[in-house]
Amino acid sequence: MKKEKTAEDYMRLALREAEKARQMDEVPVGAVIVKDGAVIARAHNLREKNQQASAHAEFLAIQKASKKLNSWNLSDCDLYVTLEPCMMCTGAISLSRIHHLYYGTEDPKGGATVSRVQVKQIPHIGVYPKELTGGILKEECAEILTSFFREKRALTKQK
Amino acid sequence: MKKEKTAEDYMRLALREAEKARQMDEVPVGAVIVKDGAVIARAHNLREKNQQASAHAEFLAIQKASKKLNSWNLSDCDLYVTLEPCMMCTGAISLSRIHHLYYGTEDPKGGATVSRVQVKQIPHIGVYPKELTGGILKEECAEILTSFFREKRALTKQK
Numbered sequence: 447m448k449k450e451k452t453a454e455d456y457m458r459l460a461l462r463e464a465e466k467a468r469q470m471d472e473v474p475v476g477a478v479i480v481k482d483g484a485v486i487a488r489a490h491n492l493r494e495k496n497q498q499a500s501a502h503a504e505f506l507a508i509q510k511a512s513k514k515l516n517s518w519n520l521s522d523c524d525l526y527v528t529l530e531p532c533m534m535c536t537g538a539i540s541l542s543r544i545h546h547l548y549y550g551t552e553d554p555k556g557g558a559t560v561s562r563v564q565v566k567q568i569p570h571i572g573v574y575p576k577e578l579t580g581g582i583l584k585e586e587c588a589e590i591l592t593s594f595f596r597e598k599r600a601l602t603k604q605k
Numbered sequence: 606m607k608k609e610k611t612a613e614d615y616m617r618l619a620l621r622e623a624e625k626a627r628q629m630d631e632v633p634v635g636a637v638i639v640k641d642g643a644v645i646a647r648a649h650n651l652r653e654k655n656q657q658a659s660a661h662a663e664f665l666a667i668q669k670a671s672k673k674l675n676s677w678n679l680s681d682c683d684l685y686v687t688l689e690p691c692m693m694c695t696g697a698i699s700l701s702r703i704h705h706l707y708y709g710t711e712d713p714k715g716g717a718t719v720s721r722v723q724v725k726q727i728p729h730i731g732v733y734p735k736e737l738t739g740g741i742l743k744e745e746c747a748e749i750l751t752s753f754f755r756e757k758r759a760l761t762k763q764k
Binding site: 455456492493494496497498499500501506508509512513516519520521532533534535536537538540542543555556558562563568570571579 | 612636652653655656657658659660664667668671672675676677678679691692693694695696697699700701703715717723724727728729730
């Protein structure tokens with residue numbers, strides 16, 4: 447019998463997406479969307495390549511999942527993202543009615559799920575995601591970001 | 606000499622976009638983006654047609670403007686939208702660094718600019734929009750929404 451996947455397994459797939467972003471010199475954040483145990487969308491941050499402020503990993507994953515299901519309503523889906531979503535993405539998660547949001551590491555500066563804004567405490571908007579779990583593979587999700595920015599700073603100093 | 610356009614003039618163009626949405630049986634919200642006095646993007650709500658939770662008027666307008674300017678950074682642009690932006694759109698406005706946000710009527714239920722969330726009070730996220738003005742053609746912007754939902758309710762009762 448096939449072993450059921452854990453939240454960590456799905457977050458590892460999101461981390462692979464983050465790694466793709468890193469290789470493109472994009473801030474390394476990745477996301478996957480899961481329905482009935484199957485990954486139906488995966489995406490990574492593409493802000494610089496696309497020149498779109500909205501090209502965040504979880505945002506692109508939501509767009510892909512809606513396209514695949516031909517529905518804006520993703521209430522049967524869970525979302526895994528390596529970094530706590532920003533205000534835009536938290537709003538998109540709420541509007542698309544994602545069931546369970548799992549994130550890796552917190553974003554104290556721009557996070558709008560638990561850091562700058564506590565989404566579950568906002569009436570109406572906070573109805574979705576229904577469930578919210580942070581800290582999945584927290585260290586790996588934080589490390590890929592920290593090392594990216596460490597390298598950036600080192601390069602800037604060299605110049 | 607050509608008379609300079611006022612905020613009301615641009616909001617009237619956003620209202621025309623809202624009217625296009627109404628004719629498609631979409632919730633009637635419209636938006637335009639202005640740079641150096643010229644309208645560079647216009648859009649209306651297309652959630653049902655596109656089956657994307659993110660297909661809000663101002664959100665689509667931001668994507669169009671970034672495509673046109675080939676830049677995610679819209680710090681030279683102003684945005685006019687008939688309804689107070691939701692959390693997703695307020696986040697997108699912040700990320701794309703819109704200079705001045707003008708909205709028509711408030712959204713007490715889902716608005717995340719002044720209603721449910723007061724964006725200018727959030728450190729870091731609230732840096733943009735730099736300026737925020739509500740209540741431009743407030744009555745017209747509210748009326749198109751009220752009459753849309755009044756008709757919807759009447760139709761539901763008939764069924």
